[in-house]
Amino acid sequence: MSAEIESVTETIDADIVIVGGGVAGSAMAAALRNSDYKIVVIDKRTAPLDSARGDNFTPANAEIFSQWGILDEFIKRGATKRVGAEFRTSAGEVLLTSSYSEIDIPEPYFLVYHHDLMAETFQEIASVNPNYQLLQPYSVKGFEIEAGSIKSITATSNDGKNIKVRAPLVIASDGSTSNIRAALGFPTFEHPYQHNLVSIFAPYPKELTPQNYFYRYSDPSGHVIIQHRNKGTAKVILAVGEEGMPWWKSATPEQRAEFLARRAPILEGIETEMAGFYPARMIHALQYVSGNTVLIGDAAHTIHPARGQGLNMGISALPNLLAKLPTVAELKDPNKVREALLAFEAIQKPLYERSIARNHVAAMDMEAAAGENHEFVIKRQDEALRKVAATPAIRRRYLHESTGYPLPSSPVTNAQYLV
Ligand SMILES: Cc1cc2nc3c(=O)[nH]c(=O)nc-3n(C[C@H](O)[C@H](O)[C@H](O)COP(=O)(O)OP(=O)(O)OC[C@H]3O[C@@H](n4cnc5c(N)ncnc54)[C@H](O)[C@@H]3O)c2cc1C
Known part of the structure; x- marks a missing residue:
């Protein structure tokens, strides 16, 4: 040719x-x-x-x-360092908090x-x-x-x-x-996924501490991820659910802040700027x-x-x-x-x-949390996170996977934790 x-x-x-x-x-x-x-x-x-x-x-x-x-x-x-991750509910419960230094790796941080x-x-x-x-x-x-x-x-x-x-x-x-x-x-x-992702820039919420962590909030209506960026800013990511893409395209900054604060109260009154929509x-x-x-x-x-x-x-x-x-x-x-x-x-x-x-598996779980049965799915996911927090073998596997290291040999299967 x-x-x-x-x-x-x-x-x-x-x-x-x-x-x-x-x-x-x-x-x-x-x-x-x-x-x-x-x-x-x-x-x-x-x-x-x-x-x-x-x-x-x-x-x-x-x-x-x-x-x-x-x-x-x-x-x-x-570049700055992100040293841990915390999963919270909109009601204020901390489901899982973890620091990458819990496992033995030479650079226990994400480089932001x-x-x-x-x-x-x-x-x-x-x-x-x-x-x-x-x-x-x-x-x-x-x-x-x-x-x-x-x-x-x-x-x-x-x-x-x-x-x-x-x-x-x-x-x-x-x-x-x-x-x-x-x-x-x-x-x-x-494999095309059904739910687009929305990415939003915002000033970093000062009360969200520790500052150099990854956060995911869960609410019966859906998830919101908040990641600190450099220079006092944050990126907020979520999968578009039943509100639909047209809603995100036409929402005012106030409506966006109200929507996000229902899932993550820390975002109340946040000034946001749409960063992009992503089909996955x-x-x-x-x-x-x-x-x-x-x-x-x-x-x-x-x-x-x-x-x-x-x-x-x-x-x-x-x-x-x-x-x-x-x-x-x-x-x-x-x-x-x-x-x-x-x-x-x-x-x-x-x-x-x-x-x-x-x-x-994680993508399908995110899809399910944005889909019709989100309440049931999110309840199950919250339960899985409590189990990760409380079970050393699962916690170790989660930390290895999320930091990009090959899985240590472990009897834990995916079905035992879905995060
Ligand atoms: C919303 C969102 C959030 C994400 N978050 C994360 C995250 O937190 N962590 C993570 O690890 N990944 C994340 N990703 C994925 C990540 O962004 C991509 O995997 C990564 O950027 C791909 O890099 P790449 O170099 O392979 O491809 P690309 O970044 O797409 O680079 C391809 C390059 O090829 C060039 N090119 C293409 N065609 C031609 C041509 N014909 N001639 C000359 N040049 C050409 C383009 O100009 C471009 O510069 C995210 C993705 C999205 C959409």
């Missing part, structure tokens, strides 16, 4: 081309900053990423950053960093590599494909300049609607590799934001990919490239099948 575009003005030969400089692709470039590879990242964006998306790195990823020697880069640019800053920070870190080149804004539209491998990519600038990029290894991190996934015909498993969909590629091309990030696995793990999965796969990358000399042999990528897939896919299945 060939979809090459006419009038190429320049050809770049690289070792690795990364298509998509969002969080996953840019993190990969940053991780490779001290390597010998000649790396080209192509991204079509003309603006920063959407700030309302994931704004934290898990403790497991903070540990990875520490190993890569880049953790301080985030701290010095203003706004989404619109993430990719650019990784790119800045990557740019210490003299062999790194960023083509932005350049959109990938044309591919030369041969036997399931991408032989060349044509990137087009806004003013119509076409650059051909050739590399023996292609990393596709072009997001949930990945062009590369479609062009190479990767099969996917998909699971898309999992049935394979991550075709010839010389590997999918990473949302291109490989887009998940429901129920557990706040999407961007973090895009990063936590990278150490396994880095460990399998062929050397510069080995890149000359297409068989070595394919074998290396398949070795990565063999490790990563089973791990993520498990995480994605777990995430789907």
Whole structure:
């Protein structure tokens, strides 16, 4: 198959081309900053990423950053630490309160960093590599494909300049609607969720303490999540329930505050700004590799934001990919490239099948809490949280899962706790 575009003005030969400089692709470039590879990242964006998306790195990823020697880069640019989580009812009961330092992990905190800053920070870190080149804004539209491998990519600038990029290894991190996934015909498993998510920005409620925690409030009418952001702000997230999307689109700031305060009284009178509406969909590629091309990030696995793990999965796969990358000399042999990528897939896919299945359970639970039987479902979920709080084995499993660490061997099943 060939979809090459006419009038190429320049050809770049690289070792690795990364298509998509969002969080996953840019993190990969940053991780490779001290390597010998000649790396080209192509991204079509003309603006920063959407700030309302994931704004934290898990403790497991903070540990990875520490190993890569880049953790301080985030701290010095203003990242803060979220050290625990608390689940409350609208009536004032604390169902579960937990601190990540309860388990033995080296960086027991989520690193809070706004989404619109993430990719650019990784790119800045990557740019210490003299062999790194960023083509932005350049959109990938044309591919030369041969036997399931991408032989060349044509990137087009806004003013119509076409650059051909050739590399023996292609990393596709072009997001949930990945062009590369479609062009190479990767099969996917998909599940659309019914309830859209609403994301709202607000000043951080001063009385909500401790300040550096994640909060979820439950009320018989539904849930509200409150996450502190940097610079005295907060993000409020909820699944749209029986009030419907039109209500959210037309509600005044006062109506929004009243709605939110019914579920989380701490939000009474809060000034809010709508950040976005998000249809949720699971898309999992049935394979991550075709010839010389590997999918990473949302291109490989887009998940429901129920557990706040999407961007973090895009990063936590990278150490396994880095460990399998062929050397510069080995890149000359297409068989070595394919074998290396398949070795990565063999490790990563089973791990993520498990995480994605777990995430789907949490997503369906969030759907149920926004659905017709919300009162019954929320009562059951509250009960499950009391059990997490009171049962050490379940509590430990919950803490490991939510911080992004592989599950410790445990007899506890998903059915025993659904949070
Ligand atoms: C409301 C909401 C809340 C979320 N909260 C969390 C959270 O708390 N924690 C968490 O871990 N995750 C969260 N997520 C998920 C997270 O935002 C995504 O998983 C993550 O941003 C995906 O990163 P990515 O780099 O794989 O893809 P993207 O961020 O989509 O990046 C893809 C990049 O590819 C570029 N691109 C696409 N097509 C082309 C092309 N043809 N040519 C050139 N460039 C191209 C785009 O410009 C973009 O920069 C949330 C998501 C939503 C919607």
